[in-house]
Amino acid sequence: MTHDVAPLRTAAIAATLRSCQLFSGLSASDLETIAAFSILRSVAKGAYLFREGDPAEGFYVAQRGAFNVHRVSPTGKEQVIYVFRPGESFAEAALASPQGYPANARAVEPSGVVLVPKVPFLGLLGRRPDLALRMLGSMSQHLRVLVGLVEDMTLKDVETRLLNWLCKRLPRGAGAPVIELGTTKRVLAAELGTSSETLSRTFARLRDERLLTVRGKELHVADADALRARFRRLLGEE
Structure with missing residues (x-):
């Protein structure tokens, strides 16, 4: 048929x-x-x-x-x-x-x-x-x-672009939210206009400062307010 x-x-x-x-x-x-x-x-x-x-x-x-x-x-x-x-x-x-x-x-x-x-x-x-x-x-x-x-994309450095990407996906309020990566780190690196290696080093720096933990495709934010404050400082707003 x-x-x-x-x-x-x-x-x-x-x-x-x-x-x-x-x-x-x-x-x-x-x-x-x-x-x-x-x-x-x-x-x-x-x-x-x-x-x-x-x-x-x-x-x-x-x-x-x-x-x-x-x-x-x-x-x-x-x-x-x-x-x-x-x-x-x-x-x-x-x-x-x-x-x-x-x-x-x-x-x-x-x-x-x-x-x-x-x-x-x-x-x-x-x-x-x-x-x-x-x-x-x-x-x-x-x-x-x-x-x-x-x-x-006019944001100068990779950390500022990554924090901007993260802050746009944070829920309102404080706490320790989880952000779904939704793609591979290689794709995210391309979206942010950088290399996978540079993105990995940036993630590692945020992890060492206890702002963020990467678990597979989940990004665990230790303190949403602290992450937003870090982004504002990099923009020169604080």
Whole structure:
């Protein structure tokens, strides 16, 4: 007996789109319309989804794994822009620019992604101005998030960036919370724009000062208030 897998495929893509901030204001029928022309892709660890200058096919929504989006300087140094995880969209600049992708995207672990092709998506927005307006609001929120990420990367040293990452995930109040790492240390290092070795040394320094303990993928914070105070001092606010 032959089963038609197309409805299952469309449902899987629609579920991924639904989890994305960019599509948060859309109805189920609109999501299914976009899912019908979108494409699922698997990307092996270390493989490139696209390289800077490649013709832009469309934009992407991470479904599983993680994608390191970066540029390479003239001297060959890799500068990480951000590590995108499931539910996050990236390369939306492809919609508004006739040029190729402005950066590189590489899978840092076995990953899956939804490609939303440029041509049919822009055609849909042209026919549905109401849809374009709803997505504009979501895209504005998405842009604010990305601006915040850029601001985070301007923090000079790795310890300050790590403490910023930790403080954003601390619950309100004092106590000794546990933060789920949710990824590998290598991926976190890439997100913070540093090497795994430097990140490990920074974790070790915080451990030696009894601020933090690493147990597998759990980060046990000894004193949330002390960690926040350390971050404020590094920023020069105390």
